[in-house]
Amino acid sequence: MTPTMTAPALRATDLEAHWMPFTPNKAFKQAPRLLTSAKGVHYTNADGQQVLDGASGLWCVNAGHGREEIVQAMADAARTLDYAPGGFQLGHPLGFEAAKRVAALAPGDLDHVFFTNSGSESVDTALKIALAYWQSVGQPERVRFVGRLKGYHGVGFGGISVGGIEPNRRAYARQLLPHVDHLPHTHELAENWFSRGQPAHGAHLADALEAVIAKHGGGTIAAVIVEPVSGSAGVLVPPVGYLERLRAICDAHGILLIFDEVITGFGRVGTTFAAERFGVTPDLMTIAKGLTNGTVPMGAVIARGKIYEAVVNAAASGIEFFHGYTYSAHPMACAAAIATMDIHAREGLAARSRATEGHFEQAIHSLRGFPNVRDVRNFGLMGAVELEPREGKPGARGLDVHIDCFWKGALVRITGDTLAIAPPLVISREQIDQLVDILGAAIKRAA
Numbered sequence: 138m139t140p141t142m143t144a145p146a147l148r149a150t151d152l153e154a155h156w157m158p159f160t161p162n163k164a165f166k167q168a169p170r171l172l173t174s175a176k177g178v179h180y181t182n183a184d185g186q187q188v189l190d191g192a193s194g195l196w197c198v199n200a201g202h203g204r205e206e207i208v209q210a211m212a213d214a215a216r217t218l219d220y221a222p223g224g225f226q227l228g229h230p231l232g233f234e235a236a237k238r239v240a241a242l243a244p245g246d247l248d249h250v251f252f253t254n255s256g257s258e259s260v261d262t263a264l265k266i267a268l269a270y271w272q273s274v275g276q277p278e279r280v281r282f283v284g285r286l287k288g289y290h291g292v293g294f295g296g297i298s299v300g301g302i303e304p305n306r307r308a309y310a311r312q313l314l315p316h317v318d319h320l321p322h323t324h325e326l327a328e329n330w331f332s333r334g335q336p337a338h339g340a341h342l343a344d345a346l347e348a349v350i351a352k353h354g355g356g357t358i359a360a361v362i363v364e365p366v367s368g369s370a371g372v373l374v375p376p377v378g379y380l381e382r383l384r385a386i387c388d389a390h391g392i393l394l395i396f397d398e399v400i401t402g403f404g405r406v407g408t409t410f411a412a413e414r415f416g417v418t419p420d421l422m423t424i425a426k427g428l429t430n431g432t433v434p435m436g437a438v439i440a441r442g443k444i445y446e447a448v449v450n451a452a453a454s455g456i457e458f459f460h461g462y463t464y465s466a467h468p469m470a471c472a473a474a475i476a477t478m479d480i481h482a483r484e485g486l487a488a489r490s491r492a493t494e495g496h497f498e499q500a501i502h503s504l505r506g507f508p509n510v511r512d513v514r515n516f517g518l519m520g521a522v523e524l525e526p527r528e529g530k531p532g533a534r535g536l537d538v539h540i541d542c543f544w545k546g547a548l549v550r551i552t553g554d555t556l557a558i559a560p561p562l563v564i565s566r567e568q569i570d571q572l573v574d575i576l577g578a579a580i581k582r583a584a
């Protein structure tokens with residue numbers, strides 16, 4: 138069926154009803170950037186131009202756009218079982234199969250999967266699981282969470298409370314979760330300019346957790362949550378030894394460690410999950426985005442067996458964990474996830490991303506020395522180019538570059554004046570060069 142409004146015919150009034158997330162609505166609707174179709178590593182915009190997708194949509198289309206196999210699996214699922222609860226005292230085979238497949242991919246004994254519909258829901262679910270776990274094992278006084286400055290964990294009240302991106306918290310600051318501390322971020326530019334891969338300096342920043350423990354007592358802390366590589370704050374790569382140190386401190390004080398792998402999961406950093414690449418296994422892991430290749434909303438929390446067992450065994454009878462969503466393990470999402478995991482396995486996408494990362498690194502670091510470029514950094518197929526802000530106008534230069542790139546045929550993400558690049562893992566070397574050429578030219582024009 139054709140949509141009633143085709144993009145080229147959209148007028149300003151047609152755009153009014155849609156209150157767009159994380160967008161300056163008024164400015165955007167004056168000059169909208171609309172995407173109408175996608176295939177491979179390209180979008181087509183409303184003017185019919187090809188736009189090279191340097192952002193995997195929103196860090197999610199890791200296997201590239203328009204994968205027929207996923208579309209087919211979703212269509213089959215929708216036709217066969219349009220909806221069935223994946224919980225609430227009912228289940229369906231696709232939910233169990235999808236969970237088994239996700240558990241098989243996860244490292245260590247992360248082997249139980251609770252489905253959600255987004256990264257934000259995964260984060261809030263993980264925080265609740267942590268609290269439920271401590272209740273179950275007789276340590277209900279462990280209620281504190283520790284997040285990190287510049288951390289992004291979605292937009293639920295839990296996520297913004299543990300998150301550390303100031304504008305996302307400001308309007309709600311009086312109603313955030315209590316008992317939350319934040320570690321310092323690891324964006325130490327003075328020491329780590331133009332780092333390639335993990336920066337050398339900054340493992341000691343994990344020791345700030347010791348200070349939080351000294352202040353409140355380790356026995357009051359339920360969990361620490363971090364992104365192994367911060368994505369939304371502009372690709373902040375953990376310093377060598379940092380995650381290992383966080384893990385060791387958590388272990389010493391019995392604190393659960395949550396890795397938010399919503400962006401880093403599904404091959405983005407050259408292994409299925411960043412936990413594998415860094416050799417650090419968390420107790421809970423949140424995922425979303427790449428799980429269904431962005432085709433349909435789905436997220437999950439992957440929990441260690443001991444956490445699941447503790448919560449389930451602690452309940453005398455009846456429901457053990459009072460939490461869930463109508464669309465947890467939605468049949469169509471499960472089908473999409475299974476088809477996505479099939480593609481990853483068959484095409485070895487994590488290995489492919491690993492094989493491409495060296496070229497990616499060279500390409501984006503070629504922008505060093507361009508006007509106003511104050512840093513370039515990368516890890517796996519995630520990279521960032523940080524620009525000097527314009528005097529008194531933070532974010533303006535970044536936005537100009539983003540918009541310019543779009544009209545010149547490349548999509549890159551912006552966070553303030555930082556451009557983030559995270560192409561589909563199937564991107565070719567030539568396409569990476571093309572992307573960086575478009576970005577470089579836009580950076581020069583914005584000078």
Ligand SMILES: Cc1ncc(COP(=O)(O)O)c(C=O)c1O
Nearest residue numbers: 255256257289290291397399400
């Ligand atoms: C690390 C991380 N956690 C959580 C989220 C929130 O995911 P969603 O937008 O699907 O709620 C994001 C989104 O970018 C993310 O990067």
